[in-house]
Amino acid sequence: MLLYVLDLIGVAVFAVSGALAAGRKRLDLIGVLALALVTAIGGGTIRDVLLDRHPIFWLADPRYIVVITVSGLGTVWLVRHQRTRPHETAMLVADALGLALFSVSGAQIAERAGISAAGGIVLGTVTGAAGGAIRDVLSAEIPVVLRRGSLYATAAIAGTGVYFALEALGVARGAATLVGMGVVASVRFAAIWWGLQLPEFRLHTDEHPIGDASRDAPSDA
Amino acid sequence: MLLYVLDLIGVAVFAVSGALAAGRKRLDLIGVLALALVTAIGGGTIRDVLLDRHPIFWLADPRYIVVITVSGLGTVWLVRHQRTRPHETAMLVADALGLALFSVSGAQIAERAGISAAGGIVLGTVTGAAGGAIRDVLSAEIPVVLRRGSLYATAAIAGTGVYFALEALGVARGAATLVGMGVVASVRFAAIWWGLQLPEFRLHTDEHPIGDASRDAPSDA
Amino acid sequence: MLLYVLDLIGVAVFAVSGALAAGRKRLDLIGVLALALVTAIGGGTIRDVLLDRHPIFWLADPRYIVVITVSGLGTVWLVRHQRTRPHETAMLVADALGLALFSVSGAQIAERAGISAAGGIVLGTVTGAAGGAIRDVLSAEIPVVLRRGSLYATAAIAGTGVYFALEALGVARGAATLVGMGVVASVRFAAIWWGLQLPEFRLHTDEHPIGDASRDAPSDA
Numbered sequence: 001m002l003l004y005v006l007d008l009i010g011v012a013v014f015a016v017s018g019a020l021a022a023g024r025k026r027l028d029l030i031g032v033l034a035l036a037l038v039t040a041i042g043g044g045t046i047r048d049v050l051l052d053r054h055p056i057f058w059l060a061d062p063r064y065i066v067v068i069t070v071s072g073l074g075t076v077w078l079v080r081h082q083r084t085r086p087h088e089t090a091m092l093v094a095d096a097l098g099l100a101l102f103s104v105s106g107a108q109i110a111e112r113a114g115i116s117a118a119g120g121i122v123l124g125t126v127t128g129a130a131g132g133a134i135r136d137v138l139s140a141e142i143p144v145v146l147r148r149g150s151l152y153a154t155a156a157i158a159g160t161g162v163y164f165a166l167e168a169l170g171v172a173r174g175a176a177t178l179v180g181m182g183v184v185a186s187v188r189f190a191a192i193w194w195g196l197q198l199p200e201f202r203l204h205t206d207e208h209p210i211g212d213a214s215r216d217a218p219s220d221a
Numbered sequence: 222m223l224l225y226v227l228d229l230i231g232v233a234v235f236a237v238s239g240a241l242a243a244g245r246k247r248l249d250l251i252g253v254l255a256l257a258l259v260t261a262i263g264g265g266t267i268r269d270v271l272l273d274r275h276p277i278f279w280l281a282d283p284r285y286i287v288v289i290t291v292s293g294l295g296t297v298w299l300v301r302h303q304r305t306r307p308h309e310t311a312m313l314v315a316d317a318l319g320l321a322l323f324s325v326s327g328a329q330i331a332e333r334a335g336i337s338a339a340g341g342i343v344l345g346t347v348t349g350a351a352g353g354a355i356r357d358v359l360s361a362e363i364p365v366v367l368r369r370g371s372l373y374a375t376a377a378i379a380g381t382g383v384y385f386a387l388e389a390l391g392v393a394r395g396a397a398t399l400v401g402m403g404v405v406a407s408v409r410f411a412a413i414w415w416g417l418q419l420p421e422f423r424l425h426t427d428e429h430p431i432g433d434a435s436r437d438a439p440s441d442a
Numbered sequence: 443m444l445l446y447v448l449d450l451i452g453v454a455v456f457a458v459s460g461a462l463a464a465g466r467k468r469l470d471l472i473g474v475l476a477l478a479l480v481t482a483i484g485g486g487t488i489r490d491v492l493l494d495r496h497p498i499f500w501l502a503d504p505r506y507i508v509v510i511t512v513s514g515l516g517t518v519w520l521v522r523h524q525r526t527r528p529h530e531t532a533m534l535v536a537d538a539l540g541l542a543l544f545s546v547s548g549a550q551i552a553e554r555a556g557i558s559a560a561g562g563i564v565l566g567t568v569t570g571a572a573g574g575a576i577r578d579v580l581s582a583e584i585p586v587v588l589r590r591g592s593l594y595a596t597a598a599i600a601g602t603g604v605y606f607a608l609e610a611l612g613v614a615r616g617a618a619t620l621v622g623m624g625v626v627a628s629v630r631f632a633a634i635w636w637g638l639q640l641p642e643f644r645l646h647t648d649e650h651p652i653g654d655a656s657r658d659a660p661s662d663a
Contacts, residue, residue: 022367031367034350034374037343045271050487052496054273059331062339110501118504122479129476133580138354140363142582146464146473153476243588252588255571255595258564266492275494280552283560359575361584 002174003105006181007057008067010101011040014131015071017094021139023079024088035135036072037065042131043102050123051113089192095132095144096155096188103128103156104163104180108173117164124160125153128184151191159184223395224326227402228265228278229288231322235352236261236292238315242360244300245309256356257293258286263352264323271344272334310413316353316365317376317409324349324377325384325401329394338385345384346377349405372412380405444616445547448623449499450509452543453482456573457513459536463581465521466530477577478514479507484573485544492565493555531634537574537586538597538630545570545598546605546622550615559606566602567595570626593633601626 018039022032041058048056058064106127110120129145129152136143145152163180167173239260243253262279269277279285327348331341350366350373357364366373384401388394460481464474483500490498500506548569552562571587571594578585587594605622609615 025367026369027367028369028372028375030372030375030378031369034346034366038347049270049491050498050501055334055336056271059271059336059340059344062337065339065343113497115497115501116504118507119501122507123501125476126480137358137579138364138367143580145476146467146469146580148468148470148473151470151472154470154472157472246588247590248588249590249593249596251593251596251599252590255567255587259568270491276555276557277492280492280557280561280565283558286560286564358579359585359588 002177003108006101006105006177007044008063010098010105011044011058011064012067012071013094013101014043014098015040015068016075017091017098017132018135019072019075020079020091020094021135021141023076024091025139029076032076033069033072035138036075037068038138039131039135040064040068040071040098042134043098043106043127043129044131046130047102047106047109047123047127050126051110051115053109053113092144092192093189096185096192098131099128099152099156099188100159100181100184101128102131103160103184104177107160107163107180108177111164120164121157121160124163125156128156129153149191149195151187155184155187155191158187223398224329227322227326227398229284231319231326232261232265232279232285233288233292234315234322235264235319236289237296238312238319238353239356240293240296241300241312241315242356242362244297245312246360250297253297254290254293256359257296258289259359260352260356261285261289261292261319263355264319264327264348264350265352267351268323268327268330268344268348271347272331272336274330274334313365313413314410317406317413319352320349320373320377320409321380321402321405322349323352324381324405325398328381328384328401329398332385341385342378342381345381346374349377350374370412370416372408376405376408376412379408444619445550448543448547448619449486450505452540452547453486453500453506454509454513455536455543456485456540457482457510458517459533459540459574460577461514461517462521462533462536463577463583465518466533467581471518474518475511475514477580478517479510480580481573481577482506482510482513482540484576485540485548485569485571486573488572489548489551489565489569492568493552493557495551495555534586534634535631538627538634540573541570541594541598541630542601542623542626543570544573545602545626546619549602549605549622550619553606562606563599563602566605567598570598571595591633591637593629597626597629597633600629 015036018036019032021039022035025031027035041064044057048054103124105124107120107124110123111117115123132152133143133145144150159180159182162183163176166176166179171179236257239257240253242260243256246252248256262285265278269275324345326345328341328345331344332338336344353373354364354366365371380401380403383404384397387397387400392400457478460478461474463481464477467473469477483506486499490496545566547566549562549566552565553559557565574594575585575587586592601622601624604625605618608618608621613621
């Protein structure tokens, strides 16, 4: 039941992120709902296909489509009268919440299917990141997961890893789930607002490197 | 049987759209056939995977690959001696026919699988739009489905919606299918040739909006 | 057993190509591992999904994730101290090896599933090309498979075709597999180093063609 509510919240926030991304590209109303839908169902669909869970969650239960449509329309209505343009932060926050919810719930579903912890971490990360990646690719944007300094995959791997670690230590599943999700969201928020970074992997170590870190454009994670 | 013929025509026209898109990017002959194939099988493959229909249609029946190859080669042969370059309209027309055929047949297949009308509309739209979206992403183009004014998703939703509505009113399946497909194609043709539009979803309502509708570049749907 | 070893080598080289592509985009360490993973599992995952083989190979056997992680980290470590930047050739070589391994093994797996030779050639080509295409799309690059002169799909079709032809002639499966893989790799190496090309499919035959072949930018296959 907890998982069901979390899945619904997860599709809702991913739908909001998709609607905001569509608004930034000035799509028409149906384009907004279409991008919201694809973003919201993308991760869970890939998860269900990989784990051979049929029918796919949104085919089996029309409430998901309803939640997505309401979230998309709600986003349109709420931002209709804004005077200023950029809502990229709002989109990244909604996306971070979706990542947190879907990555850990995806790891949990993999675990129940008998998958190893390593496989669960990978599947959870793919489940959490796929929706946003599809949204970004369709909007002709570099996927957030690959932007330097985004810590997107890091957040998902950390959160799902903490989930499995806590369970191994005997913590109850519900608590481990919530803590794991909190870790994912916290890492992404730290990247969005504080510029938290990992070391870079460079292909060269020139004395005068092309694009020295101190001279690079600020991270747009 | 009607569904089989419509599926074959659908892959044929999507193959033509993929071949034309490849020609516009000046790919070599195999590149043309590869893009034609991916465009043609993309939507139906996603449909079969989501509905757990195995074997996948083109793996079970080699006639699809034959139809795709012939359509691709035929497109190459027919346009070999053209003097003028742009065939984007030809590609969009072929694509609109493919969208019409695959979206309504996809909705029908979902219906037979016991899916709700809402799920059928979504699945039909995804089935119809996926092939073109894959073609566009691989060609480094903004997917037609997301271009402002394309009415691409609108067309699919309208046509599949009309299909279910007519059925609920007692119209025979075959007639409802053909009318639904006609609606999809008509909406797309209206967008391509007459610039039919939906209201925009803007993130702001400045007195001097960035990119005022009357000053925007003409729709390239 | 041969197929298992080839699959492991295939994911390893695709992981290397993904890690090199990530390094060229200056991603952080987790970004490198994420792109390496997606590139390495992409083709085999699509193959298993299309052929309804569950559990998916990397979910069933954690060794794949281990091999991918080690390959990714190994690539990072080996190139850490390079002075010069471009490693696109290294990436293309790793990618060509992955294409060779995965396309022919994919064709063989399709054959065992009872698929026709035509379907096996298509499935093998899709299996071999998908990982690299996903890597390229996520890196905001034109997929290698579509770049003019890449002979990417040609290589896969040739190699898988040779595999089926040799088998039909009575050659042992293991030998046919290795020869087929050699054909794929050879065609790609010929394209990378010698500029081997196929005739172009042009949409027009102007006396002064836009982008005359002799005046075009050199192939960047």
